Amino acid sequence: MNDLRDRKPLAAMGLLGAAFLACILPAHAEEEGEEQYRAQIPTVSIYKAMLDANKQTGWVQFRSFAGQQLIYFTALQTMHCRLSEIRYSINDDTLDKRFPLAACDPELPFNLPSDDTQNWLYLGLKPGEARTVAVQAVWDDGSGSEIVVYQPCRNPEATCAAIRTIKKSKKRADEPSPSTPAR
Numbered sequence: 001m002n003d004l005r006d007r008k009p010l011a012a013m014g015l016l017g018a019a020f021l022a023c024i025l026p027a028h029a030e031e032e033g034e035e036q037y038r039a040q041i042p043t044v045s046i047y048k049a050m051l052d053a054n055k056q057t058g059w060v061q062f063r064s065f066a067g068q069q070l071i072y073f074t075a076l077q078t079m080h081c082r083l084s085e086i087r088y089s090i091n092d093d094t095l096d097k098r099f100p101l102a103a104c105d106p107e108l109p110f111n112l113p114s115d116d117t118q119n120w121l122y123l124g125l126k127p128g129e130a131r132t133v134a135v136q137a138v139w140d141d142g143s144g145s146e147i148v149v150y151q152p153c154r155n156p157e158a159t160c161a162a163i164r165t166i167k168k169s170k171k172r173a174d175e176p177s178p179s180t181p182a183r
């Protein structure tokens with residue numbers, strides 16, 4: 001019985017300490033004017049402005065490397081958190097292919113996750129296979145960009161692209177409506 005009496009003060013102090021911490025910790029965490037930060041993906045209008053700003057330099061880039069023609073989708077992938085898909089086609093404007101999107105991390109919405117496969121960064125083709133690449137970005141709000149057709153730039157040593165044409169979306173059953181300009 002002496003053991004039980006010796007433990008009561010310790011148990012009471014433990015309960016009292018836990019109650020004290022419960023009272024002061026929430027007050028400290030929620031001081032006046034503070035709220036807990038939650039990562040948020042920027043609005044789609046910011047991404048649309050980025051897409052428009054990158055149109056001239058290329059939503060895709062061409063590069064000749066190690067006996068291949070590489071088509072990079074890196075500029076579009078930085079917008080992956082607000083894209084639902086990337087439509088593209090090679091040497092026509094049918095947009096019959098979909099390029100895979102990287103996983104989105106809301107805490108780092110413009111960063112690309114590490115991936116040793118590089119499957120969502122570029123396509124590897126035979127040298128000179130792609131004379132043009134038509135591209136359309138489809139946003140998570142269902143709207144789609146205009147269709148931009150790129151061709152390799154004249155400098156074969158550079159990783160770049162040149163606009164060949166810009167087209168309005170063709171009306172198809174699965175075609176998103178053109179997006180409104182970002183303001």
